Amino acid sequence: MFSKLSKGDVTFTVINYALLCLVVCLMIYPLVYVVSSSISNPEKMLLGELWLFPKDLTLDSYVLAFKNSDIWMGYRNTIFYTVLGTLINLTLSIMIAYPLSRSDFYGRGVITAFIIFTMFFSGGMIPTYLLVRDLGMVDTIWAVTIPGAVSVYNVIIMRTFFQGIPEEIREAAAIDGSTNLHFLWKIVLPLSTPIIAVMALFYGVGHWNSYFDALIYLQDSGKFPLQLFLRQMLIQDDMTAMSTSGTDGVAQHILRVEGLKYAVVLIASLPMLIVYPFLQKYFIKGVMIGSLKG
Amino acid sequence: MNVGEGVILLKPKETADEILGSTKQDKSGSALKRESRLKSIRKNWDLYLLILPVILYFLIFKYYPMYGAQIAFKNFLAVEGITGSPWVGFEHFIRFFDSFYFWRLIRNTLLIGLYELALGFPIPIILALMINEVKNKRFKQIVQTVTYAPHFLSTVVVVALLFMLLSPVTGVVNNIIAAFGGEPIAFMTEPGWFKTTYVLSGVWQTMGWSSIIYLAALAGIDPQLKEAAMIDGASKMQQIWHINLPAIKPTIIIMLILQCGSIFGVGFEKIFLMQNNLNMAASDVIATHVYRAGILGSQYSYSTAIGLFESVINFTILIIVNYIARKVNKVSLW
Numbered sequence: 001m002f003s004k005l006s007k008g009d010v011t012f013t014v015i016n017y018a019l020l021c022l023v024v025c026l027m028i029y030p031l032v033y034v035v036s037s038s039i040s041n042p043e044k045m046l047l048g049e050l051w052l053f054p055k056d057l058t059l060d061s062y063v064l065a066f067k068n069s070d071i072w073m074g075y076r077n078t079i080f081y082t083v084l085g086t087l088i089n090l091t092l093s094i095m096i097a098y099p100l101s102r103s104d105f106y107g108r109g110v111i112t113a114f115i116i117f118t119m120f121f122s123g124g125m126i127p128t129y130l131l132v133r134d135l136g137m138v139d140t141i142w143a144v145t146i147p148g149a150v151s152v153y154n155v156i157i158m159r160t161f162f163q164g165i166p167e168e169i170r171e172a173a174a175i176d177g178s179t180n181l182h183f184l185w186k187i188v189l190p191l192s193t194p195i196i197a198v199m200a201l202f203y204g205v206g207h208w209n210s211y212f213d214a215l216i217y218l219q220d221s222g223k224f225p226l227q228l229f230l231r232q233m234l235i236q237d238d239m240t241a242m243s244t245s246g247t248d249g250v251a252q253h254i255l256r257v258e259g260l261k262y263a264v265v266l267i268a269s270l271p272m273l274i275v276y277p278f279l280q281k282y283f284i285k286g287v288m289i290g291s292l293k294g
Numbered sequence: 295m296n297v298g299e300g301v302i303l304l305k306p307k308e309t310a311d312e313i314l315g316s317t318k319q320d321k322s323g324s325a326l327k328r329e330s331r332l333k334s335i336r337k338n339w340d341l342y343l344l345i346l347p348v349i350l351y352f353l354i355f356k357y358y359p360m361y362g363a364q365i366a367f368k369n370f371l372a373v374e375g376i377t378g379s380p381w382v383g384f385e386h387f388i389r390f391f392d393s394f395y396f397w398r399l400i401r402n403t404l405l406i407g408l409y410e411l412a413l414g415f416p417i418p419i420i421l422a423l424m425i426n427e428v429k430n431k432r433f434k435q436i437v438q439t440v441t442y443a444p445h446f447l448s449t450v451v452v453v454a455l456l457f458m459l460l461s462p463v464t465g466v467v468n469n470i471i472a473a474f475g476g477e478p479i480a481f482m483t484e485p486g487w488f489k490t491t492y493v494l495s496g497v498w499q500t501m502g503w504s505s506i507i508y509l510a511a512l513a514g515i516d517p518q519l520k521e522a523a524m525i526d527g528a529s530k531m532q533q534i535w536h537i538n539l540p541a542i543k544p545t546i547i548i549m550l551i552l553q554c555g556s557i558f559g560v561g562f563e564k565i566f567l568m569q570n571n572l573n574m575a576a577s578d579v580i581a582t583h584v585y586r587a588g589i590l591g592s593q594y595s596y597s598t599a600i601g602l603f604e605s606v607i608n609f610t611i612l613i614i615v616n617y618i619a620r621k622v623n624k625v626s627l628w
Contacts, residue, residue, distance in 0.1 A: 012530040016427050023421070024440045027498070030455055031443070033466055046464050096348040099341040106334050111345070115352055120555065121609050123359025124601030125562070125581070126588040130376075131359055147355055150348060180340045209448030212563050216589055227450045234454035235567055258464050265451055265458075272446040277439055284442075287503070288510040 031273075038062070038266050042259035061263035064256070070233070071267065074226035081225055082207040085145040089154075089203040090196065097155045098184055101162030119152045132217060143217035144210075144225070151206075154199055157289050161195040162188060198286035201279055208272060230268055234261055366599035379595075386599035395583060402489075403579040403604075406565075407557035409493045415553050418501050419546060422508035423534055441502025452499055453567040456491060457482055482568070485576035492568060492577075507549065511542040547625045555612030559604055580604045 032052060037045050041056035049055055065071060099105045100112055122128075128147065137143040165188060173183045189196070211227035218224060237257065276283070335342070361376070366386060368379040390396060421441065428434040444452070459465050460481040468478040481487045515537065523533050562581035569577045580600060588597030612627075620626035 009530045016424055020424055020437050024437055027440050030459060092348050095344050099345045104334050105338055105341055106331050118356040120612055121605060123363040124598060124605055125584050126594055126598040126601055127359035127362030129589060211450055227448055230450045261458055269447050269451050276446050284506055287506045
């Protein structure tokens with residue numbers, strides 16, 4: 001089907017490709033700059049000599065970053081919260097999504113409305129905070145894993161997937177005397193590994209990147225996730241660094257801190273950025289199932 | 295784009311009916327139906343057992359805070375608890391409406407919400423339409439991978455990048471401005487730049503990811519429609535205007551309704567990180583004010599009142615927009 005393109009369409013195609021190239025450059029530039037800065041001498045950065053490619057290669061910033069015990073502790077805590085939190089998320093989501101996917105489950109309309117309502121209306125930050133506090137969850141891992149344990153959006157995606165499993169399989173299993181739970185465990189879950197993987201990724205990325213629950217519920221810095229340490233290092237320090245610039249000794253310090261920051265950003269984001277292109281098609285599948293179901 | 299794996303694709307309209315509509319069917323039951331209903335409950339007792347803990351979760355962590363929101367109309371005393379604290383009516387609301395912060399918070403919250411709607415909403419649609427026109431598979435793949443990537447950075451990292459790249463002393467953006475002979479701009483502390491920085495960085499982070507929804511809808515268009523249009527001599531622009539856009543209209547409307555529902559509810563996480571004493575005049579929004587008054591300042595009743603005010607307005611906007619969409623376009627959330 002190679003019909004001849006009109007002149008207008010050629011122009012359109014050229015402009016389209018050119019604009020998309022521009023978008024790609026704008027998207028990727030900050031990321032490339034961060035990588036280059038993290039492996040360059042920070043002085044070059046300050047002098048404005050660093051635009052795109054690294055200059056004066058050095059790994060000093062990484063050496064400094066890896067000496068920082070907060071980063072290691074944050075990493076360890078975040079991995080722990082991500083694994084535990086995702087397991088809780090998945091278990092609860094399957095427990096509600098499966099019954100809601102069954103057309104013979106009486107009350108599913110009411111229950112669906114019951115959970116969807118919470119997407120659009122909430123009691124607010126303070127009543128939730130008071131509840132978590134009264135339950136004695138403050139400064140425990142439960143505060144960062146339980147309050148957001150079920151995402152309604154993800155439940156809807158999962159339910160939609162379960163609905164696609166043919167009724168006949170279940171009817172056949174029922175004749176063989178299989179109970180619902182047995183069927184869920186032995187047939188539905190093995191058939192649903194793609195969607196469970198997508199959900200694990202959605203929830204996992206959420207845990208890895210979140211800081212809000214930790215900010216309001218955790219006080220002991222030994223329990224802080226990586227993101228809270230990043231906030232301390234990258235955002236709170238930045239303000240003081242910016243306000244005390246001027247003298248030479250401080251300038252030297254700023255230099256080192258600046259280089260360190262780029263290394264830290266990369267160390268914190270690399271796991272996600274490396275993993276994501278390989279899992280991209282699963283993520284996209286998840287978004288598509290979700291979007292098409294509203 | 296292949297969805298596959300036994301997933302049934304439905305249009306958003308059917309979806310919404312599907313999600314909420316089954317309630318209506320359940321109500322119209324004859325005696326026979328009631329009997330089969332009992333039978334079904336008895337047969338599926340284990341499913342009810344399975345779902346029960348999650349229902350309890352929703353009751354405790356989602357509905358109990360709604361019950362707890364009544365402290366907005368009370369003077370909350372920890373010893374008396376939510377129920378025992380004395381009623382004070384609308385006292386906290388009135389105090390908020392009369393406060394120095396009120397108009398500043400409303401203005402900032404609304405302006406950021408509208409700014410986000412104006413830029414953050416159409417750009418992913420345009421991007422999706424553009425990506426959809428790319429025939430070269432490899433190029434398409436690169437564009438998609440690159441534009442989705444920022445979605446995987448955490449809010450903390452994105453805000454940190456803003457501070458680093460936009461710094462007036464060491465930031466590369468100001469280096470570029472200086473190279474062209476301009477004066478460095480203090481993007482992160484100048485109130486006038488706050489909303490632009492906030493919205494544009496948001497567009498940078500989410501435009502790719504948000505476009506997936508529209509790409510999915512575009513992938514569902516029957517290729518025969520396009521072929522017919524080409525035979526009739528329609529240009530690419532005409533095809534996009536008359537075929538692609540109408541095809542994704544239901545998706546656009548659903549997303550628009552959802553976005554409108556959060557015009558008045560600017561999220562806490564990113565704004566809180568970008569906020570500092572210097573840009574407070576432009577960056578203070580309802581959510582961050584609630585955090586400061588409630589969690590840092592322990593004024594529980596007062597801050598709950600402010601939060602409730604925001605929730606109610608958001609919910610009202612959602613209902614109104616949904617109602618209009620249903621009347622005008624026959625597409626709605628419910």
